[in-house]
Amino acid sequence: MILFRLLIATLVAAASMAAAAQDLDAARAAYEREDYDTAFKLYSPAADKANAEAQYRLGLMHKFGWGADRDPKAAANWLRRAADQQHPEAQAELGVLYKLGRGVKEDAAEAARWFRRAADSGVGIAQLNLARAYKDGAGVKKDLTEAYAWFTLAAGNGYVDGMSYRARIAENMSDDDIKNGERLAAERRKTLPSKESK
Numbered sequence: 001m002i003l004f005r006l007l008i009a010t011l012v013a014a015a016s017m018a019a020a021a022q023d024l025d026a027a028r029a030a031y032e033r034e035d036y037d038t039a040f041k042l043y044s045p046a047a048d049k050a051n052a053e054a055q056y057r058l059g060l061m062h063k064f065g066w067g068a069d070r071d072p073k074a075a076a077n078w079l080r081r082a083a084d085q086q087h088p089e090a091q092a093e094l095g096v097l098y099k100l101g102r103g104v105k106e107d108a109a110e111a112a113r114w115f116r117r118a119a120d121s122g123v124g125i126a127q128l129n130l131a132r133a134y135k136d137g138a139g140v141k142k143d144l145t146e147a148y149a150w151f152t153l154a155a156g157n158g159y160v161d162g163m164s165y166r167a168r169i170a171e172n173m174s175d176d177d178i179k180n181g182e183r184l185a186a187e188r189r190k191t192l193p194s195k196e197s198k
Helices: 003-034 036-048 052-064 072-083 090-102 107-119 126-137 144-156 162-169 175-191
Strands: none
Touching: 003 036, 003 052, 036 052, 052 072, 052 090, 052 126, 072 090, 090 126, 107 126, 126 144, 126 162, 144 162, 144 175
16 A cells, blocks of 8 residues: 555656646747746746746846846846856856846945856856956956956857957966966866756
């Protein structure tokens, strides 16, 4: 009898997981076709159950007013919940909110911290934003060598602004500083997740 109950419980749990996965697939499809009202309804239960991708999507929808009221505080809340679960894109978005003071108190150091976490995971826009922070000394100590390295990585990740920024700051750097920036970029590139694993 105990074995039978265990079997039934396992089957019910498996069916529940399959239904949740189908809801996430339907939410993703609705989001991609810009049916944000449907996406919001389908992502909400998963977000409430700590699904990082659903939390990230709800954060974006609140940030931009897609299928939900534009609400910077709600956006920050959902993005933080996803970011705390190591969701790299949520970390990058949360960094932007801290940089601009949207839904959270403006805090350049906190922005740089979130950009760094996302940048270390290979998120190109976070690499670009972190490089800008190092270039300007916004939330981190100004460091053109670090900026050069992160601009290089951002450019390699498809953010062409990284190349133009890198060229501009190189005008104020020594040859040794440029070589160190290139070395840092090469070292970091080895530790980044491969594009296939994303």
